[in-house]
Amino acid sequence: MDASQNTSNSVDHHLAEEHQKYFTFFNVSIALIMLTAIELVIVYVPIHPGIVMGSLVVMSLIKFLAVIWWFMHLRWDMILCTLVFLSGLIIATGTVIALMLLFSEDPSGAPMI
Amino acid sequence: MSSHTDNDPLEELKKTSTGVENKKLAMWAFLASDCMFFGTLISTHLIYRKVYPDVEDVIDIFDIELTGFSTFILLMSSFLMALSVSAAHKNNLPSMRWCLGGTIFFGLIFLGCQVYEFQHFVFDKDLTLSSSIFGSTFFVLTGTHGVHVALGIFWLGSWLIYSFTDRYKRENALDVEVAGLYWHFVDVVWIIIFTVVYLVEYIEF
Amino acid sequence: MSKRILPIWAGLMFLVMLISIPQCTFSGDGRWFNIEGQQSALDPKGPIAQNQADIFYLILWVTLFLFITVGGALALAMWRFRERKGDDPNYIPPQSHGHPLIEVGLVVASAALLVVIAIPTFGGIILKKQVPVHLEADAIEVNVTGYQWWWGFEYTEHGFYTANEIVFPAGRAVKLNLHANDVIHSFWLPKLAGKVDLIPGQVNTMWIKADEPGYFWGQCAEFCGDSHAYMLFRAIALPEDEWNEWLERQQRETIVGNGDYAPVKEDIEDRELVLKGAELYAQHCARCHSVDSRLQTMGPNLAHFGSRTSIASGWMENEPEELHRWLKEPHKVKPGNFMWYGFPDPSDPSRVQMEGLKDADLSDSEVDALVAYLYTLQ
Amino acid sequence: MSSHHSPDSAAAHSEPTGLWHRPLKKTGWVGFLTTVDHKKIGIAYALGALFFLLVGGVEALIIRLQLMVPENELISARLYNQLFTMHGTTMIFLAVMPLSAAFFNYIMPLQIGARDVAFPRMNALGLWCFLLGGILINMSWFFDQGAPAIGWFAYAPLTDRQFSPDIGTDFWIMGLQILGIASLVGAFNFITTILNMRAPGLSMMRLPVFTWMTLITSFLIILAFPAITIALVELMFDRHFGTYFFNVDGGGKPILWQHLFWIFGHPEVYILILPAMGIISEVIPVFSRKTLFGYPLIIFSGAVIGFLGFAVWSHHMFTTGLGIVATTAFAFLTMLIAIPTGVKIFNWIGTMWGGRLRFTTPMLYAVGFIWMFMMGGFTGIMHSSPPVDAQQQDTYFVVAHFHYVLIGGSIFALLCGIHYWFPKVSGRIMDETWGKINFYTVFVGFNIAFFPMHILGMTGMPRRTHTYKEEMGWAEPNFWATIGALMLGFGILSCIIQMIYSYYKGAKSPNDPWGGRTLEWATASPPKEYNFAYTPVIHARDQVWEDRHGTPEKRMDKIAPDPEHGIHMPDQSWWPLITSFGIFFACLGIVFFRYEFTFFGSLSYTNGIGLLVVGLVVTLVGIVKWALEGPGGYHLYPDAEDMEEIRQSQSKN
The missing domain is CATH 2.60.40.420 (Cupredoxins -  blue copper proteins)
Structure with missing residues (x-):
């Protein structure tokens, strides 16, 4: 098996894979725009604010994960990249949530929790 | 059978203990760190929104159509970025240049929207860094994001220019991918900011 | 020469240590450990400080137990397995990689000791935050404000101010609302209660109670600028009758009309x-x-x-x-x-x-x- | 040793790359300023850190002399406040962290069998940012109002322009920013290096513990530093642009600073102690002649300590009026940390148990570490209980606690590491007798200095007070603490003198004087430029030990380099140095933003914008040129002696 054939094989393989990715990216970006549009509309819809809040959180989470999963190639990369990123993401999320809870105040300005 | 990897410079770069290229791994570590940067800024903003909900009439200040438009622009630039990385991996330089150019163009539009938004807030709505605590946290948070976007544009622009020189090699696809990771991250941060800074204000509790 | 200098020097060092220990544990006038010092937290005169000292001693005993067992094992290992003169320098001891049972056992044991500490800790947290119901009824309330570098006390129920000396009746709870005027300070009366910070923009609360009448020293415990070290205060717990007398005196007007200083009496010397x-x-x-x-x-x-x-x-x-x-x-x-x-x-x-x-x-x-x-x- | 430049990099050299050509000189000033060699950078880190250790030590001794007797008037209150601020900042950011970084740089690549770190030029950037950051912070001494007087955790609103109008505070803010950059680029580099550049066969569960702790510490750095970076940015905006992040007048919450600071500050404590634990875990097995007891558990507990470190920050704030739920949660989480920490101590004792202990100087420091760290840990358990902490917070009890952890812990372990790896770095061994004399001086001096502080704290002496009244009864412990501090200072100084002496006059050391276990002992002392002439193939956790005592199938294989290709080495570069100066000037520009000050007696005015722009331009040019220059590289060929060694090992197998 000579080297040139091998190389062309690998390039073909690359091409096919990248071609496949194009459609994935296109679908993802359409989904992202749809979600953004829904987000923009839903805040004006007269339903319970809790539901709006919840769906906003869920939708932006989906958008967030879609971008890192497909656009940022985590789907195709080694699991290690995901783990490294998740270490930061989890600690950052935990910190934000903890801070939000710590700043639940009573009227005098002292923390309640 | 080692000829396969020997001939593909991109596979060559993956010859590390974990199989992930050095630059990519360092970039992911940086992005993990950047999560904490933005986590801290976003919590500062949200804490003060929570403590002082009525400090400014935020809905009156915001222009959600413009912000929705710039969010759309940033998402599109992210799409084009994904395509340029794909093209770079195929070593399809013309396609990569067009997509990179589009990414940068959309990035510039986003930045333009932000500049317009800032000057509108400052001059028409009297919201400045020192007008209220909302101004402080809002401008520093979105400004930091804007600085990230500007750096990203500079970085991608460098690669666009570099791709026209004959020093550009197949291995540089990795560098474009790493710059792309950064760009996508700036995008996902905006997804969060768009929701928790802008949209949430419009919910009437 | 160099063979002998090491034991001599090491001996000297330990001699210094031996001299220093009693010097440190006895304060100048011969009292042991300065335990009754002006600001000693180990000489509690009120329920909160008592509770805090109790938990301190509990943890002290737990950690001393740990220190003796773990430290004992360490000392024993250091002694038993040291290389002695004449030992084979090439001796290789049996290699052991660890034992899961030992490891798990030690983890469980330390977790159990932590529970011993955790339970009274929780009680202490509650006690410090909330005035017990039986003391609530006749509690008095004082607003404390920290300034650079002095203390303002406002007796809200009686509407007067005083500074740097907080006076209250012994045996009754005193609820303190802590404000800060400029930077962060910390209100600390070691013999009555551990400290709570005074933070600008928020009002913290604490309470103190002195079991007996007494005179206590307190100090700002959070660095607050140049003269932080000079930001002390005194607390005076009075018996009920003297307290009423003091209250009456404080409420007596020191000012006549709209003048901004007190009138000078006719019948004084000088x-x-x-x-x-x-x-x-x-x-x-x-x-x-x-x-x-x-x-x-x-x-x-x-x-x-x-x-x-x-x-x-x-x-x-x-x-x-x-x-x-x-x-x-x-x-x-x-x-x-x-x-x-x-x-x-x-x-x-x-x-x-x-x-x-x-x-x-x-x-x-x-x-x-x-x-x-x-x-x-x- | 022969070398030549590979064709591709030679081509790069002949291209017009701007102001000057790529530096090639290995020696002299050029060699030092442009180096990318992890060993030289490690040594430079160590020298810088030891210098700042002495600076911080002198500051500490002046503090102690002031407190020696009650109502002393040796120095003014303001100078005292500046001294403890700078002492804390210097010791944490400029002494202990860089000294750990020195070991990360020098030892870690050797332990994983790498030729250099993943990004050698970024490593140089880290070094220069550390040195320039240290200089920037200390420059404040030479300006009119002197150094900052805000404490090392700089609680707002004392740091607001209103309460600290001095320029020292601005120097402190921007200096920490530069040091943050130094730590961050270093950490990204180490993470990539450890994960990606391990020798063949060196799986994660075969990594030396020190390397593991380097990895965990690096993760702590990248996740903790952003919090303080942002907090400092917000503080800088408050001071320069009138924002209200921590300004009460505009609704700012000073308590937010404390949260952000300790979100960084608590992991920072573990950034200081985990490398120390790594060093101890290397030294104890060597001098016990036994493998580390419970290796997986030591690694796991290190990771758990690191992770829990992000969930306990508010235990520094038990007295700030947190609610009952928060106080309880943070108290219990803090207590949990005692378990993995205890596990480490049990395992060190388990390692010693049944071994054959040789009490060399490094071993003495290691055992001293365990004793002192136990004491510091036990007082830590006391602080984890909020009712007890309410009496101990901000008193000398806390001062005693963290000095037991940071001197008795970190510094003892770092001294242990210095004595242990000194032969590897210099090729000479430090004298055992003098080393032990120094150890006893340091150990006894340290205990006399800091044990009495427990008594002082419990009897009511608050920290950060420059004087105290005689009636308080604190005179004797304070007097002896000062005596002890002087002894400690003397011990550390003589340690450093002994190091310098040994470097020039010490006895020559073989490659492996201690009977080491990990890979760094397999190479020459000092290691050649290329670290290893061969690619080591690892078959066991304690590879060098197995080579000496283990079964033949566990011996290390040595793969000789391609005779044509040689060993690839990275090129030197000016751009890290230039970029760091750009960052330095930009930060200096921000310090001088809108500043009026007297300079040599005359009133000067600057807005610093010019300096900021110049700095940013230099930084940008530096980065662009850095990128265009590329990593470069040249090839080295192992000398005959090394080739002979490789041949021998191959024939043996």
Whole structure:
């Protein structure tokens, strides 16, 4: 098996894979725009604010994960990249949530929790 | 059978203990760190929104159509970025240049929207860094994001220019991918900011 | 030579250590451990400090037990397995990689010891935060405000202010609302309760109770600028009758009409001097200090100043010579204080918003007059 | 040793790359300023850190002399406040962290069998940013109002322009920012290096513990530093642009600063102690002649300590009026940390148990570490209980606690590491007798200095007070603490003198003087430029030990380099140095933003914008040129001696 054939094989393989990715990216970006549009509309819809809040959180989470999963190639990369990123993401999320809870105040300005 | 990897410079770069290229791994570590940067800024903003909900009439200040438009622009630039990385991996330089150019163009539009938004807030709505605590946290948070976007544009622009020189090699696809990771991250941060800074204000509790 | 110098030096070092231990544990006048020192947390005089000291001793015993067992094992290992003279230098001991049972056992044991600590800890957290129900009924309430570098006390129920000495009845709970005027301070009365910070923009609460009448020292415990070390205060727990007397005295008006300083009585000695002092007071002091106990201005309230035990926020005893020094050269007693330098303008710190004594240039006799006047404020 | 430049990099050299050509000189000033060699950078880190250790030590001794007797008037209150601020900042950011970084740089690549770190030029950037950051912070001494007087955790609102109008505070803010950059680029580099550049066969569960702790510490750095970076940015905006992040007048919450600071600050404590634990875990097995007891558990507990470190920050704030739920949660989480920490101590004792202990100087420091760290840990358990902490917070009890952890812990372990790896770095061994004399001086001095502080704290002495009244009864412990501090200072100084002496006059050391276990002992002392002439193939956790005592199938294989290609080495570069100067000037520009000050007696005015722009331009040019220059590289060929060694090992197998 000579080297040139091998190389062309690998390039073909690359091409096919990248071609496949194009459609994935296109679908993802359409989904992202749809979600953004829904987000923009839903805040004006007269339903319970809790539901709006919840769906906003869920939708932006989906958008967030879609971008890192497909656009940022985590789907195709080694699991290690995901783990490294998740270490930061989890600690950052935990910190934000903890801070939000710590700043639940009573009227005098002292923390309640 | 080692000829396969020997001939593909991109596979060559993956010859590390974990199989992930050095630059990519360092970039992911940086992005993990950047999560904490933005986590801290976003919590500062949200804490003060929570403590002082009525400090400014935020809905009156915001222009959600413009912000929705710039969010759309940033998402599109992210799409084009994904395509340029794909093209770079195929070593399809013309396609990569067009997509990179589009990414940068959309990035510039986003930045333009932000500049317009800032000057509108400052001059028409009297919201400045020192007008209220909302101004402080809002401008520093979105400004930091804007600085990230500007750096990203500079970085991608460098690669666009570099791709026209004959020093550009197949291995540089990795560098474009790493710059792309950064760009996508700036995008996902905006997804969060768009929701928790802008949209949430419009919910009437 | 070098063979002998090591044991000699090591011996010397341990000798120094042996000398230093008793020196440190006995305070100068021979009391053991300074345990009854002015601000000792190990000499509790109230329920919160008692609870905190109890938990401290509990943890101390737990950790001492750990120190003796773990440290004992370490010492034993160091002794038993040391390389002795004449040992085979190439000896290889049996290699062991660890034992899961030992590891798990030790983890479980340490977790169990932590539970012993955790339960009373939780009780202590609750006790410090909430006044127990049986003390709630006759509790009094005081607003504490921390300033750079003194303490203001406001007796909300009776509507008067005092400074640097908090007086309260023994045996009753005192609820404290903690405010800060400028930077963060921390209210600490070691013999009655652990500290709670005074933070600008928020109101913290705590409570204290003295079991018996007594005189306690307290101090700011959070670094608050140049003169942080001089930000002390005193707490006086009085028996019920003396407390009522004190309350009555504090509420007595020290001011007549709309004047901003107290009238000088007809029948006192050195009346001339006191009158001069009153004049100087009006000229130099009245901008920041008030002698009306119902009014809090920028400086410490000076109503009933003559009856206080300490001056300069607890740093000096209230004696004429000390007061003279304090008024003559306050910046040498407390660096950076506003009484000398004046208040800086918050918008431009290089400018002075209100002048201090630096610009008054008081002579010794003028200071004497001020001292005489201040002591008439009983 | 022969070398030549590979064709591709030679081509790069002949291209017009701007102001000057790529530096090639290995020696002299050029060699030092442009180096990318992890060993030289490690040594430079160590020298810088030891210098700042002495600076911080002198500051500490002045503090102690002031407190020696009650109502002392040796120094003014303001100078005292500046001294403890700078002492804390210097010791944490400029002494202990860089000294750990020195070991990360020098030892870690050797332990994983790498030729250099993943990004050698970024490593140089880290070094220069550390040195320039240290210089920037200490420059404040030479300006009119002197150094900052805000405490090392700089609680707002004392840091607001209103309460600290001095320029020292601005120097402190921007200096920490530069040091943050230094730590961050270093950490990204170490993470990539450890994960990606391990020798063949060196799986994660075969990594030396020190390398593991480097990895965990690096993760702590990248996740903790952003919090303080942002907090400092917000503080800088408050001071320069009138924002209200921590300004009460505009609704700011000073308590937010404390949260953000300790979100960084608590992991920072573990950034200081985990490398120390790594060093101890290397030294104890060597001098016990036994493998580390419970290796997986030590690694796991290190990771758990690191992770829990992000969930306990508010235990520094028990007295700030947190609610009952928060106080309880943070208290219990803090207590949990005692378990993995205890596990480590049990395992060290388990390692010693049944071994053959040789009490060399490094071993003495290691055992001293365990004792002192136990004491510091036990007082830590006391602080984890909020009711007890309410009495101990901000008193000398806390001062005693963290000095037991940071001197008795970190510094003892770092001294242990210095004595242990000194032969590897210099090729000479430090004298055992003098080393032990120094150890006893340091150990006894340290205990006399800091044990009495427990008594002082419990009897009511608050920290950060420059004087105290005689009636308080604190005179004797304070007096002896000062005596002990002087002894400690003397011990550390003589340690450093002994190091310098040994470097020039010490006895020559073989490659492996201690009977080491990990890979760094397999190479020459000092290691050649290329670290290893061969690619080591690892078959066991304690590879060098197995080579000596293990079964033949566990011996290390040595793969000789391609005789044509040689060993690839990275090129030197000016751009890290230039970029760091750009960052330095930009930060200096921000310090001088809108500043009026007297300089040599005359009033000067600057807005610093010019300096900021110049700095940013230099930084940008530096980065662009850095990128265009590329990593470069040249090839080295192992000398005959090395080739002989490789041949021998191959024939043996």
